[in-house]
Amino acid sequence: MSAPRLGERVGITSVVGVATLANHVLQFYKQGDDGSAKCNIAYATERDVSVLGVVFDLPESEKPALDRFEGVGQGYEVRTMTVTLVGGQDIKVFTYWATKIDPRLKPYHWYKHHVLHGARTAGLSNHYIARIEAVESIEDPNADRHRRQMNMYR
Secondary structure, eight states: OOHHHHHHHHOOOEEEEEEEEETEEEEEEEEOTTSSEEEEEEEOSSSSOEEEEEEEEOOGGGHHHHHHHHTBTTTEEEEEEEEEETTSOEEEEEEEEESSBOTTOOOBHHHHHHHHHHHHHHTOOHHHHHHHHTSOOBOOSOHHHHHHHHHTTO
């Protein structure tokens, strides 16, 4: 959800809007290449739950680069899903669906910061942001990586 992070990966993109994916939950169970957890969405077992997120308008020419950054074929696959924008319009979007899951992993502090920054900037509800804040995160043992990841917010 973080526009600065997406911008570092593929350049400037525009925001289409905030959207809801019904009957799914946000988790931090995707096994990252760095040994930490990344975000994934999963089908919900509870009723009346949804994932909130930001839809970006990504130029088609930038999708291969983003696929490489995200690890398509190495932990994520691309899926087309229908989400509902604030205001009620349903649109089809592509998303990255995690294929390597490990619920024992924790996200690094900097990664959780990316997710929270995107949620706050998008104006997601305080309740939804509090759920993300409640996710336990850990310190990255690679201080240089932590510094690089946080520098994009300065």
